[in-house]
Amino acid sequence: MVRGSxxxxxxARHAGVSISTASRALGGGSASAKxxxxxxxxxxxxxxxxxxxxxxxxxxxxxxxxxxxxxxxxFMFQDAxxxxxxxxxxxxxxxxxxxxxxxxxxxxxxxxFARLLHxxxxxxxxxxxxxxxxxxxxxxxxxxxxxxxxxKPPLDMDYPYVDPDQLQGGRMAGQVLTARGxxxxxxxxxxxxxxxxxxRNDRTTGxxxxxxxxxxxxxATIPGPYTMRHxxxxxxxxxxxxxxxxxxxxxxxxIAAGVLHLLHQHDRHVPRDISVVGFDNFQxxxxxxxxxxxxAQPLNQLAEAATxxxxxxxxxxQWPYRRKIFPVHLVERDSV
Amino acid sequence: MVRGSxxxxxxARHAGVSISTASRALGGGSASAKxxxxxxxxxxxxxxxxxxxxxxxxxxxxxxxxxxxxxxxxFMFQDAxxxxxxxxxxxxxxxxxxxxxxxxxxxxxxxxFARLLHxxxxxxxxxxxxxxxxxxxxxxxxxxxxxxxxxKPPLDMDYPYVDPDQLQGGRMAGQVLTARGxxxxxxxxxxxxxxxxxxRNDRTTGxxxxxxxxxxxxxATIPGPYTMRHxxxxxxxxxxxxxxxxxxxxxxxxIAAGVLHLLHQHDRHVPRDISVVGFDNFQxxxxxxxxxxxxAQPLNQLAEAATxxxxxxxxxxQWPYRRKIFPVHLVERDSV
DNA sequence: CTGAAAGCGCTTACAG
DNA sequence: CTGAAAGCGCTTACAG
Numbered sequence: 001m002v003r004g005s006x007x008x009x010x011x012a013r014h015a016g017v018s019i020s021t022a023s024r025a026l027g028g029g030s031a032s033a034k035x036x037x038x039x040x041x042x043x044x045x046x047x048x049x050x051x052x053x054x055x056x057x058x059x060x061x062x063x064x065x066x067x068x069x070x071x072x073x074x075f076m077f078q079d080a081x082x083x084x085x086x087x088x089x090x091x092x093x094x095x096x097x098x099x100x101x102x103x104x105x106x107x108x109x110x111x112x113f114a115r116l117l118h119x120x121x122x123x124x125x126x127x128x129x130x131x132x133x134x135x136x137x138x139x140x141x142x143x144x145x146x147x148x149x150x151x152k153p154p155l156d157m158d159y160p161y162v163d164p165d166q167l168q169g170g171r172m173a174g175q176v177l178t179a180r181g182x183x184x185x186x187x188x189x190x191x192x193x194x195x196x197x198x199x200r201n202d203r204t205t206g207x208x209x210x211x212x213x214x215x216x217x218x219x220a221t222i223p224g225p226y227t228m229r230h231x232x233x234x235x236x237x238x239x240x241x242x243x244x245x246x247x248x249x250x251x252x253x254x255i256a257a258g259v260l261h262l263l264h265q266h267d268r269h270v271p272r273d274i275s276v277v278g279f280d281n282f283q284x285x286x287x288x289x290x291x292x293x294x295x296a297q298p299l300n301q302l303a304e305a306a307t308x309x310x311x312x313x314x315x316x317x318q319w320p321y322r323r324k325i326f327p328v329h330l331v332e333r334d335s336v
Numbered sequence: 337m338v339r340g341s342x343x344x345x346x347x348a349r350h351a352g353v354s355i356s357t358a359s360r361a362l363g364g365g366s367a368s369a370k371x372x373x374x375x376x377x378x379x380x381x382x383x384x385x386x387x388x389x390x391x392x393x394x395x396x397x398x399x400x401x402x403x404x405x406x407x408x409x410x411f412m413f414q415d416a417x418x419x420x421x422x423x424x425x426x427x428x429x430x431x432x433x434x435x436x437x438x439x440x441x442x443x444x445x446x447x448x449f450a451r452l453l454h455x456x457x458x459x460x461x462x463x464x465x466x467x468x469x470x471x472x473x474x475x476x477x478x479x480x481x482x483x484x485x486x487x488k489p490p491l492d493m494d495y496p497y498v499d500p501d502q503l504q505g506g507r508m509a510g511q512v513l514t515a516r517g518x519x520x521x522x523x524x525x526x527x528x529x530x531x532x533x534x535x536r537n538d539r540t541t542g543x544x545x546x547x548x549x550x551x552x553x554x555x556a557t558i559p560g561p562y563t564m565r566h567x568x569x570x571x572x573x574x575x576x577x578x579x580x581x582x583x584x585x586x587x588x589x590x591i592a593a594g595v596l597h598l599l600h601q602h603d604r605h606v607p608r609d610i611s612v613v614g615f616d617n618f619q620x621x622x623x624x625x626x627x628x629x630x631x632a633q634p635l636n637q638l639a640e641a642a643t644x645x646x647x648x649x650x651x652x653x654q655w656p657y658r659r660k661i662f663p664v665h666l667v668e669r670d671s672v
Numbered sequence: 673c674t675g676a677a678a679g680c681g682c683t684t685a686c687a688g
Numbered sequence: 689c690t691g692a693a694a695g696c697g698c699t700t701a702c703a704g
Contacts, residue, residue: 005480007697018675023699032673047478052457053392054697057680062389063455073423077413087409090440094448099455102438104426112430119399119435121388121457142383343681354691359683368689390681393696 006046015042026050056121065093065310066122068103068140070113070131076104079226080254080282081299082129085150088303089126096311098123107193110135117143124314126150126306127159131193146313148306152323154196160322162305164297169328170206172295173249173277178214180336182247182275185211188234188259189223190251203279207249219245226251231258239266246274253278253285253294260288260335275336291333298326342382351378362386392457401429401646402458404439404476406449406467412440415562416590416618417635418465421486424639425462432647434459443529446471453479460650462486462642463495467529482649484642488659490532496649496658498641500633505664506542508631509585509613514550516672518583518611521547524570524595525559526587539615543585555581562587567594575602582610589614589621589630596624596671611672627669634662 012022015038025031025039042048056062067089069076076082086102093100101120105113113136117125124146130136132154140147140157149161177185187204195201204221211217219242224230231250235258238245250256256278260270268274270290278285281296305324312320348358351374361367361375378384392398403425405412412418422438429436437456441449449472453461460482466472468490476483476493485497513521523540531537540557547553555578560566567586571594574581586592592614596606604610606626614621617632641660648656 008699009697019697020676020699021674024674027699029700030673035673049454051393051697052455053389053398054680055699056389057387057393057682057697058699060680073426074420077419077423083413083419084410087413087440090409094452099452100438102436104423116430116435118385119388344683345681355681356683356692357690360690363683365684366689371689387681390696391683393681393698394683396696 006048008048008050010046011039011042011048014046015039061123062099062121063097064099064101064120064122066101066103066117066120066125067093068105068113068117068125068127069129070105070107070136071129072106073104076129080284081226081252081280084282085128085299085303088300089128089150089307092304092307096307098311098314107131107133107136110139114139114142124148124310126310127153129194130154131191132196133193146310146319148309148313150302150306151194152202154194155199156196160309160319162302162309162324162326164302164326164328166202167206167209169279169295169297170203170208170249171210172206172328172330173203173279174207174210175213176277176293176330176332176336177247177249177275178210178216180247180271180275183216184219184242184244185216185247185249186220186222186234186238186242186245187218188231188238188248188250188255189221190226190255192223201251203249203251224255226254228254228258228261231255231260232262233258235259235262239263239268248274248276250276250278253280253282253292256292256294256335257284257288260290260292264289270335277336281331285331285333290335293333293336294331295328296331297328301326342384344384344386346382347375347378347384350382351375397459398435398457399433400435400437400456400458402437402439402453402456402461403429404441404449404453404461404463405465406441406443406472407465408442409440412465416620417562417588417616420618421464421635421639424636425464425486425643428640428643432643434647434650443467443469443472446475450475450478460484460646462646463489465530466490467527468532469529482646482655484645484649486638486642488531488538490530491535492532496645496655498638498645498660498662500638500662500664502538503542503545505615505631505633506539506544506585507546508542508664508666509539509615510543510546511549512613512629512666512668512672513583513585513611514546514552516583516607516611519552520555520578520580521552521583521585522556522558522570522574522578522581523554524567524574524584524586524591525557526562526591528559537587539585539587560591562590564590564594564597567591567596568598569594571595571598575599575604584610584612586612586614589616589618589624589628592628592630592671593620593624596626596628600625606671613672617667621667621669626671629669629672630667631664632667633664637662 012019025036090100127149152163153159222234278292278294281294285292285294348355361372426436463485489495558570614628614630617630621628621630
């Protein structure tokens, strides 16, 4: 590992074999058992560490895989979805003997993204949080190596992906609200730039369908970032313009926490006066007051599936499947 | 970027010059203005992206810098200190044209650490959260490249570092408690494995000195992880064994949040009956009830200094200085 | 099973 | 300023 250190040439000499034999003995090539031990002992004795740059130059493989996140570092570490899925991905890639490289970049810095991605030397990539822009789409395309999305990619980007069943999640949220007798329901959405401009958010669509089944329509649909602040501001807006509101479907627990916070400030009792449903089932869902009824998504399964897909693609040269959708389920607490 | 793609040879041919001239024109070498434009145009036209593996093989430099964190991914993303310092480091390294590689590894997996570090191809490293073990110390030593610590390294590891003034921070905490008339003060420490076994925690030492100046000693000193749970359990222990307790110094805001939580459960009023001081001044300090009086440390300055030190070492071949200590300050809220 | 040779894509003395 | 050549440390056909 130290600069100017021992090379395979030294190992070969020490073991009394040629360089090519040493290389084979160390790797998977053919070599007699005797030679193999001799060479491996030499390598150990000399603390030989192969030069990854040279290996990569020959084989074209780095065993590095990029995890792409278009968020500011601050947000990434505060956001439970991203940090959690990222940590799961790092775990499963490491288990698969791949080396995760975090490509963390602000949503407006496509050039920095290209540089970082290139310098990661990655063989493949998983996109965790993608805020759409043409430049970013172009960089991913030019990357030209196997790439899988966590979350459905924008319509014009045809990449394999894993996703929780968003439609079903939205439907469950709508159903639990209407079943409770709520009739004036507002939807506080996540950001709109994570899918194509003309595409509707699946969580919203699912919810709208459930409302429709009960003869209803949402009284408001307000997009924004996955933050508590967005929840607070959106709930404020709804309360002001639609004081009759009696139900909220928030697209994340964090947003729901903001909604609860505002309702509490305005002395609207949850769940007596108003019901609130979240999405994610993260830790915060159990900590807010009242504890939040929410839709749980299986993050670990998403991460594992993404890893498996990418590994298969890297090893067998083709995707085992193009997409995998995971069921979600309702976690009932006290906010409905 | 695509496999089997354009090389400098293609660029040279397209520009009508030799490979060596192309290389010089693209890099910092000598070349006529005319040649330089010609080559750069060719590179752009062909979408040339230099092969970093080849560059590294020649120059011995990758421009990658490792950020080492011996924690489980889960903890890292939940811990405000680590995630915050990491995100600041990533920012400042990126600004310095270096590529941060997160080496995130469980505290017991020294072998995995060695592999990850090696595969990062890093030119240097900054150690953010170091839980001591001989194996880890050995891996860092064998890494053999410039390494700087955030936080004072264990005594037997002589690496340059940046650190907030821990001693002064502890002293401030002690002083604000004694000034408030508290006389039965417990210290809830962070982990003990982050410094050498026979070494005392500097935050504790500072606090003990302040108590000593007031003719006091701590009634208890309880180490543990930087978590809310540790705060809860330790406060419970103190309350049980030393019911006379009237002051807590928690080594992190997170621990303090746990202490506050437990005191609330046991109907001990803060700050009327008991005072609590934290450390960090993270967001949680303003959110708990009552808002927490705490010691603020300048994370961004720590990160920037670490980056500067490492950059200087990488470019000029020597450390500009071996350590840099940053002042901390007391942030008074309502818990004392 | 083993060794000599070619070559991955660059950079950098060395001559001119 | 420019080109031909050497070489970074490996791996992998190719012969034997």
